[in-house]
Amino acid sequence: MQPHAPLRAIAAEVLLSVEQGQSLSQCLPPSLLRLPLNLRPQLQALCYGTCRWFHRLDDELQGRMKKPLKSHDRVVHHLMLVALFQLRFSQQATYAVLNETVEACRAMDKPHLTGLVNGVLRSAEREGAPAAANDASRYSHPGWMIEKLRHNWPDDWQAIVDANNTQAPMTLRVNALRFSRDEYLQLLLDAGIDARATRFAPHGIQLARPVPVDALPWFAEGAVSVQDEAAQLCTTVLDLAPGQRILDACAAPGGKTCAILESCPQAAEVVAIDESAQRLPRVQENLDRLDLHASLLQADAAAIDQWWDGQPFDRILLDVPCSASGVIRRHPDIKLLRRESDVVPLAQIQLGLLAAMWRILQPGGRLVYATCSVFPQENHRIVQRFCKQQTDAELMTTEALWGRTMPAGRQLLPLNDGHDGFFYAVLEKPEL
Ligand SMILES: C[S@@+](CC[C@H](N)C(=O)[O-])C[C@H]1O[C@@H](n2cnc3c(N)ncnc32)[C@H](O)[C@@H]1O
Structure with a gap:
């Protein structure tokens, strides 16, 4: 053509x-x-x-x-x-x-x-x-997905499919190293952009209508990033503190790596790994724009003997590859691309990554398992399967206003005019 x-x-x-x-x-x-x-x-x-x-x-x-x-x-x-x-x-x-x-x-x-x-x-x-x-x-969903949602969420599946069929709001994460959320809200107001603070994420702002990023004040200078509210919550469950060695094991395009660095600038080191050579450069682009620094590695995180230097991590964020069934409204092509038969192999990969990351977690350290899925098969059931095989893993209860308590971890379902579907579980390794 x-x-x-x-x-x-x-x-x-x-x-x-x-x-x-x-x-x-x-x-x-x-x-x-x-x-x-x-x-x-x-x-x-x-x-x-x-x-x-x-x-x-x-x-x-x-x-x-x-x-x-x-x-x-x-x-x-x-x-x-x-x-x-x-x-x-x-x-x-x-x-x-x-x-x-x-x-x-x-x-x-x-x-x-x-x-x-x-x-x-x-x-x-x-x-x-x-x-x-x-x-x-x-x-307007594949039949297998409706069946799965109906089975997993008998009271919520219709709200989930409705949310999936709406356009997601544009949500920002204010770079706390540059501006407070109130200061940035004022800048938006001055620029004629209608916005409000997010309900749960401390640095989040939801715009009334999407705008091109160039229209956002100081975007190129790193004042703010585009990131859904549910994804921003990773920093609230990691329990970050100065001096920690932090691993973001599945990092690209780097939204959460940058959120971690913004909320914990005195981390001893942040290592960001992704196996995709195409996606890893996007982490560096985001770091550069925000003037942040992390050590980047292209590797299969699970193959630890190929990349790990033997120093355990105090915090590990494991944002695994998943069906992405919680972010369909942002990626409606998932309805065409995903197959029911993808879920079991994904669950195998997720469990394998979790077991590998556990080996490199410092005793006394914390691992956060995350997905953008609403299928329990990839979420609390993975965590339960892992805890059965790794009996020293301590499953922490996460008290929060967001999401709902699951048998393991917390599940956020996609909300019209709110956050995406997401899952977090917090595991701690006992001190020696
Ligand atoms: C859900 S995305 C991560 C999103 C990212 N944490 C963020 O917030 O921007 C999952 C990522 O895992 C990567 N990945 C998949 N399998 C991996 C593996 N075995 N080791 C490292 N990265 C992997 C994919 O390339 C993909 O970029």
């Missing part, structure tokens, strides 16, 4: 890549560069919105087609999904959606499908949205 291909044709290509297994954070940035600056927010909104409502829109589209398109024309299926997203969920004028979609189909070298596209969208416009045929379509 040409560099100036229509916006919606590029959106269709991005969605096809997601269907083929790429995340939006992988395939969207290069596609944004193909558009002039003023069109980039629209591309982002089309891709995120269509992923968010994919299961509902796809159900409708399949119902409107006599047979699926051939695989080499599959991108046109996504082109129609984008148009359906606009018809059902945007204020865009219908004639513009129809005309531009047919034009885009032609520009994508698919002139033989313009009649079909036109017919499908005209009937969609004339007939309106059909009644949902099943829960996957009604709640």
